[in-house]
Amino acid sequence: MYAQMIKSEATQEDPEKLTAFQARIDAGEKIEPKDWMPAGYRKTLIRQIGQHAHSEIVGQLPEGNWITRAPTLERKAILLAKVQDEAGHGLYLYCAAETLGVSRDELTEMLLDGRMKYSSIFNYPTLTWADMGAVGWLVDGAAIMNQVPLQRTSFGPYSRAMIRICKEESFHQRQGYDIMMKMAQGTPAQKKMAQDALNRFWYPSLMMFGPSDKDSVHSEQSMAWKIKMNTNDELRQKFVDQTVPQAEYLGLTVPDPDLTWNEETGHYDFTQPDWSEFFDVLKGNGPCNRERLAARNKAWDDGKWVRDGLLAHAEKKAARRMAAE
Ligand code: 3HC
Numbered sequence: 001m002y003a004q005m006i007k008s009e010a011t012q013e014d015p016e017k018l019t020a021f022q023a024r025i026d027a028g029e030k031i032e033p034k035d036w037m038p039a040g041y042r043k044t045l046i047r048q049i050g051q052h053a054h055s056e057i058v059g060q061l062p063e064g065n066w067i068t069r070a071p072t073l074e075r076k077a078i079l080l081a082k083v084q085d086e087a088g089h090g091l092y093l094y095c096a097a098e099t100l101g102v103s104r105d106e107l108t109e110m111l112l113d114g115r116m117k118y119s120s121i122f123n124y125p126t127l128t129w130a131d132m133g134a135v136g137w138l139v140d141g142a143a144i145m146n147q148v149p150l151q152r153t154s155f156g157p158y159s160r161a162m163i164r165i166c167k168e169e170s171f172h173q174r175q176g177y178d179i180m181m182k183m184a185q186g187t188p189a190q191k192k193m194a195q196d197a198l199n200r201f202w203y204p205s206l207m208m209f210g211p212s213d214k215d216s217v218h219s220e221q222s223m224a225w226k227i228k229m230n231t232n233d234e235l236r237q238k239f240v241d242q243t244v245p246q247a248e249y250l251g252l253t254v255p256d257p258d259l260t261w262n263e264e265t266g267h268y269d270f271t272q273p274d275w276s277e278f279f280d281v282l283k284g285n286g287p288c289n290r291e292r293l294a295a296r297n298k299a300w301d302d303g304k305w306v307r308d309g310l311l312a313h314a315e316k317k318a319a320r321r322m323a324a325e
Contacts, residue, residue, distance in 0.1 A: 013038060025226050030156040033099035041225050044218060045155055046102050047116070048227060053093035054111045055119035056086045058292050062126040063135060071129060078175050079132060085168045092164065096157040112297050120278060121208050123286030124200070130183050130190075134197035136176015138205040138243065144169045145239045146209060149229035177246065184250040191251070198247065199255045203273040209236040211275065240268050 017036055024031065031037055060083050067083065070076035094104045110116040121139050126132065144166060151162045183194035210216055210232035222228040240259075247254050256271045281289065 022224075025154050025224075029154075030159065031154050032156045040221070041227070042100050044222055044225070044227055045158065046097055046100050046107075048218075048222070049093055049097040049100075049158055050102070050107045050110070051117050051119075053090045053097060053107065054116060055122065056090035056093060058111075058118045058122045058296060059139075060086045061292055061295055062122060062124070062288075063132060065126055066129065066132050069129070070132075075132075075179070082136070082172050082175060085172065089161075089165045089168070092161040093158075096155075096161045099157045108300060112293065112300060114284070114293075117282065118292075119208055120281045120286065121204050122292060123281050123288045124204050125288055127200075128193050128197065130179070130193040130197035131201070133176050133179030133183055133194065134201040136172050136174075137180050137246070138176070138198075138201050139208070140169050140172040140176060141243060142205045142208045142239050144173060145235050145242070149235075152226070152229060154226035180250055180252075184252055194250070195252050198252050202255050203277075206236055206239070206270075206273045207278045207281075209233075209239070211278065212272065215275070237267055240270050244268055 018038060021031075021036065021038060021041075031041075063079060063083050063086075067076060067079055070079050094107060097107060098104060107116065111118065121142075126135065147162055147166050147169060151159055151166060153159045153162065180194055180197075183190045185191075210219075213219060213231045213233045216232050219228060219231050223231070244254055244259065259268055259270050262269045280286070284290070
């Protein structure tokens with residue numbers, strides 16, 4: 001349904017309106033759901049916010065996998081809270097997307113039939129408890145690096161959702177680093193597990209920022225509209241610069257023999273991820289793509305009776321109200 005709306009909007013685009021819209025963006029004004037917006041702006045936001053919401057929801061799976069096996073009651077309670085936060089983030093983001101005229105059911109259906117993506121990172125398995133540390137530290141760390149600038153994004157509901165999400169993501173990153181610290185300062189076997197988790201999550205975390213700038217399809221237009229505030233490579237570099245000293249503090253080694261501090265640029269030089277692996281994961285061929293989508297499809301099918309029941313209840317209530325009026 002929303003696709004039709006975008007199509008009809010695109011045919012009616014008036015150059016004067018487009019200029020006025022861009023002027024509002026350039027002046028730093030927030031665009032609100034009922035304001036006029038170009039069809040492409042609406043479409044890009046639905047794609048990006050929807051993909052982000054799906055990432056939060058699918059992202060519960062690799063960590064949910066460890067709730068029953070957390071090493072202590074305290075770690076279990078923290079992990080449980082974190083996974084619940086991710087569900088909450090998904091809900092704020094679906095609500096922000098709904099203000100653009102797409103329904104949550106439409107978004108979910110597009111995820112389940114492969115028309116919409118979720119973050120590549122969640123197609124990697126979590127094999128040991130140390131992976132809970134690496135996910136919190138690196139994956140949530142990369143997510144924050146990307147999301148802090150999005151608090152200033154031009155679309156009001158997205159920017160407001162981001163402010164709350166970022167506060168919670170900071171806690172997530174700290175809890176991950178705390179797990180890594182315990183493991184890195186533990187027995188030699190625990191330190192080895194921490195190093196192994198860093199080895200496996202380093203490059204997939206770098207991939208989270210998206211393809212290199214020369215291969216990014218949407219960056220230029222999205223940055224002009226302030227849907228994105230930085231390029232993929234800018235944020236990736238910032239993440240590397242921030243994370244390498246954190247790894248050193250843990251006494252762990254970043255799995256990149258060519259990683260070097262560059263005095264001239266004031267940044268680390270690092271090896272790019274294997275982009276063929278990234279595009280392969282996007283095509284559905286990562287280690288866990290099939291498992292993740294199967295789990296989401298099952299949850300959707302199993303929840304049908306609840307959705308049907310709630311809808312029937314709401315319809316009955318509305319009919320009763322109308323009859324009484
Ligand atoms: N995973 C999957 N797909 C990706 C991707 C990734 N890591 N990075 C890029 N892509 C896709 C894009 O969606 C696009 O495909 P499409 O045209 O079919 O949609 C294609 O690759 C080209 O990339 P672009 O650089 O042109 O795409 P974008 O301009 O959309 O930039 C992005 C990609 C930087 C991820 C941007 O969409 C963004 O900032 N999104 C919001 C943040 C987000 O989605 N974060 C998810 C992280 S996980 C998370 O937050 C959960 C937390 O709990 C850890």
